[in-house]
Amino acid sequence: MPLAEVVRREWVTKWLTRKTAPKGTAVLLATGIAASGWEHRADVHDHNTPEVARAFGVEITAEQIGKATEGRALVLALGRVLAAYEAATSRDSWRSPKKGIATYLAFLAANGYELSDVEKRAAGLSRRKRSAA
Secondary structure (H helix, E strand, O other), rough: OOOOHHHHHHHHHHHHOOOOOOHHHHHHHHHHHOOOOOOOOOOOOOOHHHHHHHHOOOOOOOOHHHHHHHHHHHHHHHHHHHHHHHHHHOOOOOOOOOOOHHHHHHHHHOOOOOOOOOHHHHHHOOOOOOOOO
């Protein structure tokens, strides 16, 4: 697993222990669920998403939802959408940035996560420097 991925996943896991969702959650959820095209939306039913969600410490079961406050239930839903975006990332995400991954990384950055240089490229925030020939 690349270092940037390890650091990002650790940060998200800790961050998702919160009791209430941050500002911008509703827009991210709506975008992740309703966006058209595989490059834009978060595939919450992708076969890798539940595994990443568990790695984030987010189990969305009827029991968990039943015990959750309204704010915590929203965090659980957010965790599932973030897990879907995370499951779609790869070592190649920085080479050919995709709208959904850029949306995911921008959301994390807006909530206090410091993007690495590779993540900035994946988010479309910086371009890879080409060496002069």
